[in-house]
Amino acid sequence: QLIKGCEVHWKRSLMRIKELIEESRLPLFTFLISVLEGRNTEPEQFLQAADQIHTGFPKVKGWLSWWLNPLNGAMIFPAIHSMPAELHSRLPDSTNGGESNHWLLYRACGQKHSLLEGIRRLFLYVREIETLYKNVRSELHLPSPFSYETNETFVTRWRRAMQSERR
Structure with a gap:
């Protein structure tokens, strides 16, 4: 799995759930959560803490x-x-690519539709994204994703397109 969850949302969820814990038991709960979150926690320790x-x-x-x-x-x-x-450490802790895409999808298509209406809206959304992509590629004269053109050529074209747009 190559998607990292959002620690901000995890922490907010944790803050809300702590309100259900008796104050006298909060230190134990907090300790067990720290075991779940631990960078050096072994899978067996994780399972024991989760079970507790x-x-x-x-x-x-x-x-x-x-x-x-x-x-x-x-x-x-x-x-x-x-x-x-190594990959996990390079990804930001406060965002989630999947979550961002879900938000864009919900915003574009809406929610709680019948199956057919949902499929229709999803199809329209995909067509819109494809159109935007094609327009950007043609405006910037982007190479095909399958082209062997060098990045230097692409960067040169992009800079020219940006300079001509400023004029």
Whole structure:
């Protein structure tokens, strides 16, 4: 999986869920969460901490189950993500490419449509994106994605196009 979750949203979710925890049990919960988040946490330690949260804090079972889903948890928890550490460290912590694309899609197509209306709107959205892409490529004289043209040639064309636009 090559997508990194948004730590900001994880932390906000965590702040909200902590309101369900009895104050006397909050230190233990916070410790167990730190184990889940730990960069050096081994998978076995991760599973033990998750199990302790699951059994010791029943009010957060649904929330925990969502985060422990392999597709969701792998985006946040180092012990279970499969992304190479080098790549993971280069990605920003406060954004999520998939989330951004979902927002653009929802904004363009809307939500809660019938299946056929949703497919129709999705088709129109894809056509619009294709048109924008083609227009940008033709305006900047971009090479085909399958061309072997050098980046230097592309950069030269792009600079010329930008200079002529300023005039």
